[in-house]
Amino acid sequence: MEKYQRHGINPLLISIATGQDVEHVSSRPTIAMLPGKYPKLIYKHLKTVNGEFPETIFRLTCAQCGKGGDYDLGTLVVPATVGEDEKRIEKIQALGYFRCKHCNTAGEWILSSRMRTMLAGKMVAAAALNVKNKQSDEVIFGEALIDNDFAPRWGSDAESYFLQKLVETPDNAYFWNRLGNTYYRGKRPELAAVAHEQALVKDMGQVESHFSLGQILFDCGEFEKAAEHLRQAVAFSHQYEHLPAYNLRELIVGALTILFAIYNKSDRKIDMLPKPGELEIAHFTKSEIAATAKLDFDIDPNRRETFYPLAEVYLGSRRIGLPPEKRSLLVRNSKANWPVASKVNKQKPSKKNKSRKKR
Ligand SMILES: [Zn+2]
Missing domain, CATH: 1.25.40 (Serine Threonine Protein Phosphatase 5, Tetratricopeptide repeat)
Structure with missing residues (x-):
């Protein structure tokens, strides 16, 4: 099937969730195939639900099929240590979840030199904001770890980690x-x-x-x-x-x-x-x-x-x-827990409200 797919889904997710053999699941599942009461409903509101997260579109080439595409890397977690840009770029973590639009694999991406330059630019811009005690919407400094140990490079690496755990213990x-x-x-x-x-x-x-x-x-x-x-x-x-x-x-x-x-x-x-x-x-x-x-x-x-x-x-x-x-x-x-701080922990009283308290 040569169809281009904007929102890829891992067949293994459907396999574990439904108890079907992965060979019996389509290699390119669609939204309609997702089990549960809410997925189709929520998919209609994707833009609204994602409103609070940054859109970080990068062009990546799939190492599996060799085809390029634009992907939303979402929030970037960037190493805080000073060092060579090249090495730091290799350690950047993207919280966004995406799969190849052409072959539906995930996790093996080739970054062009132009994309590397753009990433380095984002790191510099975020560092400059950090110095001014401001925070970039797109970049968080630090390292996001699962179980204090594993630093996934892409959202799909984190997915693989948990799916593997669930293959072993699907009732967890x-x-x-x-x-x-x-x-x-x-x-x-x-x-x-x-x-x-x-x-x-x-x-x-x-x-x-x-x-x-x-x-x-x-x-x-x-x-x-x-x-x-x-x-x-x-x-x-x-x-x-x-x-x-x-x-x-x-x-x-x-x-x-x-x-x-x-x-x-x-x-x-x-x-x-x-x-x-x-x-x-x-x-x-x-x-x-x-x-x-x-x-x-x-x-x-x-x-x-x-x-x-x-x-x-x-x-x-x-x-x-x-x-x-x-x-x-x-x-x-x-070091923070992947996928880095939930919305509820970040909620602070609004500024308007602070001034009211002072009165
Ligand atoms: Zn591909």
């Missing part, structure tokens, strides 16, 4: 979640949905996947569905062990913030807080459920801190060990 909800995050930062939210939905099939208490699906569906304008997942993120948070308490609280505050927005946008028709039935599924006791009915908090959507007490109610025993408020996890020039 945590790996599905991490794969979903990789696709999301790779600007492929429809593939992220496949992975997050799988995570929830394996573990209905996968809080981070509930949150991510909720966030993506909110961006698609699917408020009812978004709220369902966000409320479950909140409800299951008290038994979620994959995040340190501080990060978990930030995530739940993020979920509550979106839920509050949905509540207002829907003229208060869509519930903000988990319903009794949802709490029961998340193993809340009858008396705990009764206690949440009496909750009364003063929430100001412009002041993030007003969401903390409410978040901590649902965190239950997980709020033990909360360290004092610290700065965003995205520390410059440091």
Whole structure:
């Protein structure tokens, strides 16, 4: 088949998600073949969902078929160490997820000397901004590692890492979640949905996947569905062990913030807080459920801190060990977790709001 394909999909993803032999999956799967409730819906809103990520188009040549094409590298992670440009370029990581438009392979790319020069230019420009204490939208300095060890060069290398883990343990909800995050930062939210939905099939208490699906569906304008997942993120948070308490609280505050927005946008028709039935599924006791009915908090959507007490109610025993408020996890020039800081950790009160506090 010689068809040009803009958004390539790995047949192995479909194979693992559906349990089919990879030989029985098309070598060039289409969006229609993706399993799950949401991928096709989300694909219609690709531009909106990807709105917050940079577009970094580069021309690359596929080492497999020798054909060139323009690809969106997304956010670039650039080594902070000073040294020869050539060596640093070899170490640049691209979070964008893309496959060859002609042969659907991924990961083996030839960079022309012109592209190398352009990359070097981007590094210099970002470094100049860094000196002025500003941050480039496209470039992050540091190194993005998986499991503190593996530095993927392309989004598709990170995908391979997690797919390999999932070949061995297809029921591991945590790996599905991490794969979903990789696709999301790779600007492929429809593939992220496949992975997050799988995570929830394996573990209905996968809080981070509930949150991510909720966030993506909110961006698609699917408020009812978004709220369902966000409320479950909140409800299951008290038994979620994959995040340190501080990060978990930030995530739940993020979920509550979106839920509050949905509540207002829907003229208060869509519930903000988990319903009794949802709490029961998340193993809340009858008396705990009764206690949440009496909750009364003063929430100001412009002041993030007003969401903390409410978040901590649902965190239950997980709020033990909360360290004092610290700065965003995205520390410059440091090793970060692939795929580098989620949106929720970066949220800061708006400037408008800061000035209001001073008054
Ligand atoms: Zn190719």
